[in-house]
Amino acid sequence: xxxxxxxxxxxxxxxxxxxxxxxxxxxxxxxxxxxxxxxxxxxxxxxxxxxxxxxxxxxxxxxxxxxxxxxxxxxxxxxxxxxxxxxxxxxxxxxxxxxxxxxxxxxxxxxxxxxxxxxxxxxxxxxxxxxxxxxxxxxxxxxxxxxxxxxxxxxxxxxxxxxxxxxxxxxxxxxxxxxxxxxxxxxxxxxxxxxxxxxxxxxxxxxxxxxxxxxxxxxxxxxxxxxxxxxxxxxxxxxxxxxxxxxxxxxxxxxxxxxxxxxxxxxxxxxxxxxxxxxxxxxxxxxxxxxxxxxxxxxxxxxxxxxxxxxxxxxxxxxxxxxxxxxxxxxxxxxxxxxxxxxxxxxxxxxxxxxxxxxxxxxxxxxxxxxxxxxxxxxxxxxxxxxxxxxxxxxxxxxxxxxxxxxxxxxxxxxxxxxxxxxxxxxxxxxxxxxxxxxxxxxxxxxxxxxxxxxxxxxxxxxxxxxxxxxxxxxxxxxxxxxxxxxxxxxxxxxxxxxxxxxxxxxxxxxxxxxxxxxxxxxxxxxxxxxxxxxxxxxxxxxx
Numbered sequence: 001x002x003x004x005x006x007x008x009x010x011x012x013x014x015x016x017x018x019x020x021x022x023x024x025x026x027x028x029x030x031x032x033x034x035x036x037x038x039x040x041x042x043x044x045x046x047x048x049x050x051x052x053x054x055x056x057x058x059x060x061x062x063x064x065x066x067x068x069x070x071x072x073x074x075x076x077x078x079x080x081x082x083x084x085x086x087x088x089x090x091x092x093x094x095x096x097x098x099x100x101x102x103x104x105x106x107x108x109x110x111x112x113x114x115x116x117x118x119x120x121x122x123x124x125x126x127x128x129x130x131x132x133x134x135x136x137x138x139x140x141x142x143x144x145x146x147x148x149x150x151x152x153x154x155x156x157x158x159x160x161x162x163x164x165x166x167x168x169x170x171x172x173x174x175x176x177x178x179x180x181x182x183x184x185x186x187x188x189x190x191x192x193x194x195x196x197x198x199x200x201x202x203x204x205x206x207x208x209x210x211x212x213x214x215x216x217x218x219x220x221x222x223x224x225x226x227x228x229x230x231x232x233x234x235x236x237x238x239x240x241x242x243x244x245x246x247x248x249x250x251x252x253x254x255x256x257x258x259x260x261x262x263x264x265x266x267x268x269x270x271x272x273x274x275x276x277x278x279x280x281x282x283x284x285x286x287x288x289x290x291x292x293x294x295x296x297x298x299x300x301x302x303x304x305x306x307x308x309x310x311x312x313x314x315x316x317x318x319x320x321x322x323x324x325x326x327x328x329x330x331x332x333x334x335x336x337x338x339x340x341x342x343x344x345x346x347x348x349x350x351x352x353x354x355x356x357x358x359x360x361x362x363x364x365x366x367x368x369x370x371x372x373x374x375x376x377x378x379x380x381x382x383x384x385x386x387x388x389x390x391x392x393x394x395x396x397x398x399x400x401x402x403x404x405x406x407x408x409x410x411x412x413x414x415x416x417x418x419x420x421x422x423x424x425x426x427x428x429x430x431x432x433x434x435x436x437x438x439x440x441x442x443x444x445x446x447x448x449x450x451x452x453x454x455x456x457x458x459x460x461x462x463x464x465x466x467x468x469x470x471x472x473x474x475x476x477x478x479x480x481x482x483x484x485x486x487x488x489x490x491x492x493x494x495x496x497x498x499x500x501x502x503x504x505x506x507x508x509x510x511x512x513x514x515x516x517x518x519x520x521x522x523x524x525x526x527x528x529x530x531x532x533x534x535x536x537x538x539x540x541x542x543x544x
Contacts, residue, residue, distance in 0.1 A: 012053065020054065038055065039054060064094075076122050089116055089117070104139060154182060163214075164212055168205065172200070173199060185224035186223070249271070250297070250299075260277075271301070282359050301313060347364070348364055352386055387407060
């Protein structure tokens with residue numbers, strides 16, 4: 001009926017007109033006299049007898065009625081995106097703000113919500129909470145409905161070997177999920193490229209459109225396996241025909257294992273360099289001691305199988321075999337002296353590396369002239385240097401016999417004149433067992449004494465750690481063995497009691513008393529003689 005700056009006069013057919021603030025008509029900037037609008041009657045008469053009406057409440061009630069009707073009828077509603085909020089978007093439907101969750105915007109993950117602000121989109125009401133006056137809408141349900149039709153069509157026509165175009169939907173460390181237009185397929189990391197791929201994101205990016213081929217399809221589980229490398233010929237098929245055993249190739253180290261390293265000649269073509277083919281040295285080490293990932297090197301083809309697509313390579317072949325060098329015989333001639341590094345040892349000896357690829361054996365018996373070495377580790381440790389002299393060289397069989405003790409002359413030639421039979425020497429008892437004692441003689445050599453020769457002049461037996469005078473009984477130069485006695489130094493040797501022979505059953509029964517008497521008298525005579533001998537020795541000692 002009329003419009004002022006502050007109010008709008010409305011006639012609803014009552015005896016009086018109603019006034020509504022102009023602010024409630026902001027959504028109708030072109031409002032003019034004669035237009036028809038909806039209002040809500042709050043009071044027919046207030047205290048002043050005036051009609052109280054509201055267009056805002058009418059809009060709200062109408063909006064909720066429309067929202068509820070849309071939910072019941074599963075109707076499509078036009079929405080305006082007002083702003084972004086935590087977890088989604090705020091949209092306007094029928095003048096009411098509703099929440100559009102980020103997961104309900106599209107079937108694929110949305111990384112940037114801002115691109116939808118101030119734009120219109122179709123949605124469906126999926127939930128109403130009257131308590132909090134909250135409305136939740138979804139745009140995804142509309143897409144899914146359209147995609148379901150496409151999905152069924154794709155699955156119906158799907159077959160192995162079919163080439164399709166898709167969009168990268170998600171990237172994981174094991175592969176990539178490709179959206180084929182309503183249905184997803186998995187492109188495994190091993191099917192992305194013929195070359196080695198550490199992570200799919202090295203080659204593919206999100207939202208990238210690519211072509212793939214269907215490798216397998218499980219209709220029941222609706223699983224689709226896809227391949228990308230299969231769209232290209234295998235790189236092994238394009239290898240040059242000139243490539244053969246003995247050829248030199250260049251490449252990049254792409255992987256290192258305990259047993260060797262893999263050299264990539266081109267994406268999809270790799271060769272194994274076994275650790276034994278990395279150095280002429282016979283002592284296998286860790287491949288990482290020679291190479292690291294990313295190294296670009298040259299190698300020699302050792303074996304090549306085009307059908308199995310396998311190749312073995314070597315890098316030690318890039319240098320000359322040290323055993324075939326012309327100066328080998330003169331450099332390691334018998335009698336020459338060298339210093340090597342202990343690389344390995346066994347019970348019988350030490351393996352010494354004189355240079356890369358040239359190893360020799362030092363037998364445990366060739367470590368020392370004087371010491372009896374039970375195990376080489378008692379003499380030297382792995383990694384330590386050791387000076388040696390060459391005893392024997394066999395170039396054909398790659399054998400080198402070495403010795404450490406031959407750096408010096410055989411001292412046993414001199415010991416023969418020092419430790420003569422009957423000579424006395426100060427010695428220390430190192431150890432004892434149930435048969436003999438081991439002695440430490442002058443010059444650091446070892447000798448041996450039977451237990452009966454450890455009896456001292458006072459009748460006691462010498463123990464380990466005691467230092468006494470010993471007399472040489474035997475000297476064996478070839479066996480490097482010296483037998484000694486302490487008891488001999490005072491000329492009294494106590495014989496070990498002989499084990500009594502077990503009498504035969506028949507004779508034991510017929511033994512006479514006379515035989516027993518003779519045996520007893522014989523023992524008495526022996527003891528008497530021993531007593532006289534000991535008394536005589538004591539008198540001599542007292543006289544001295």
